[in-house]
Amino acid sequence: xxxxxxxxxxxxxxxxxxxxxPGALDLVSxxxxxxxxxxxxxxxxxxxxYRDADPGEMSxxxxxxxxxxxGSRIFSVYRIGEGKIWxxxxxxxxxxxxxxxxxxxxxxx
Numbered sequence: 001x002x003x004x005x006x007x008x009x010x011x012x013x014x015x016x017x018x019x020x021x022p023g024a025l026d027l028v029s030x031x032x033x034x035x036x037x038x039x040x041x042x043x044x045x046x047x048x049x050y051r052d053a054d055p056g057e058m059s060x061x062x063x064x065x066x067x068x069x070x071g072s073r074i075f076s077v078y079r080i081g082e083g084k085i086w087x088x089x090x091x092x093x094x095x096x097x098x099x100x101x102x103x104x105x106x107x108x109x
Contacts, residue, residue: 007045012068015042015089015101023105027083034085034103037078041087041101044068047078071096 018038025031040047046064053059058066060075067074071092078085086109089101 007040008043011042012044013042013074013089014098016097016099018101018103020103021105021108023108024085024103027080027085027105033080037076037080037085038087038101038103040078041074041076041089046074046076048084049075049077067091071098 015038020031020034024034028034037047044064046061049064050060051062053062063072064074064076066072073091074089076087078087084106085103086106087101087103090099092098
């Protein structure tokens, strides 16, 4: 499969309630430092999410692009200094709404 680029200047989906785990907050001196990463996620820049996949499989990047169409979960990865955060937005419900987004470290998962 070919990787598409979905990054836009506008939000692509609803975030729902947004929370951060203590582990993610420990990576920054001010919680506001997480906002640019959340904005990138919201606009379709999936960060360091895998773009390559085995033959016949979809990469995590492609799965996110597809999630914009089918409402499944959206997963982004970003580096902060020596650490890493994951941003996960839940799958949409039957009405197409996404209930929540969590900013966490891989260790928090």
